[in-house]
Amino acid sequence: MTHDLLASLRPLLTAEADAEAHASGAEPADLEQAVWLRLLERLDSAGPPADPQGWLRRAVRSEVRRTRRTHRRERPYGVEPADDGNRDPEHLALAAARRRALRDAVRRLPGRCPRLLEALLSPKDLTYREIAGELGISQGSLGPERSRCLGCLRRLLTPEVAAREGRG
Numbered sequence: 001m002t003h004d005l006l007a008s009l010r011p012l013l014t015a016e017a018d019a020e021a022h023a024s025g026a027e028p029a030d031l032e033q034a035v036w037l038r039l040l041e042r043l044d045s046a047g048p049p050a051d052p053q054g055w056l057r058r059a060v061r062s063e064v065r066r067t068r069r070t071h072r073r074e075r076p077y078g079v080e081p082a083d084d085g086n087r088d089p090e091h092l093a094l095a096a097a098r099r100r101a102l103r104d105a106v107r108r109l110p111g112r113c114p115r116l117l118e119a120l121l122s123p124k125d126l127t128y129r130e131i132a133g134e135l136g137i138s139q140g141s142l143g144p145e146r147s148r149c150l151g152c153l154r155r156l157l158t159p160e161v162a163a164r165e166g167r168g
Contacts, residue, residue, distance in 0.1 A: 005048055009039070009056055016060040024064045025071060034063045105156050112137070113149035120146065 013032055021028040038059050042049065049055035106117045112135060119131045132139040 002043060005052060009052055012053060013056055016057055020060055020064045024067050026064065026067045031060060031063050035059045105153060108156060109149060109152050112145065113152055116145060116149055
């Protein structure tokens with residue numbers, strides 16, 4: 001019964017989604033997927049609709065309205081968060097200088113802090129388990145140790161950052 005219902009609704013859903021998607025700016029496949037999900041949820045809770053074709057048309061239009069509302073509320077980023085957009089030589093040189101200053105400050109930290117922060121800054125993107133194994137400490141003590149080291153780093157960098165800014 002359910003399989004026959006889904007098979008009979010497939011061509012209608014494809015046609016309705018194609019017709020409505022272009023006017024709303026949505027992708028037809030996204031509309032289809034959302035309506036199939038709604039139908040399957042309905043079949044689990046309330047059973048098949050009395051008028052499956054009418055229900056399907058109303059569901060497509062409802063998804064189109066939801067898509068339009070969502071689209072109106074969404075605002076694009078000015079710049080991608082992962083991309084700083086500053087690729088000119090001056091910005092690249094300043095970024096490299098900041099990274100060197102950070103690495104120098106990390107090396108001046110006491111105790112295990114330099115090794116811990118180097119592992120956290122590693123391009124290998126190590127997990128806490130891997131870092132704890134590398135440092136020979138328990139995974140549970142890694143968080144408090146990291147917080148303590150970051151506090152030390154913050155105190156170490158504060159005078160350097162404050163001295164660079166102009167006053168007045």
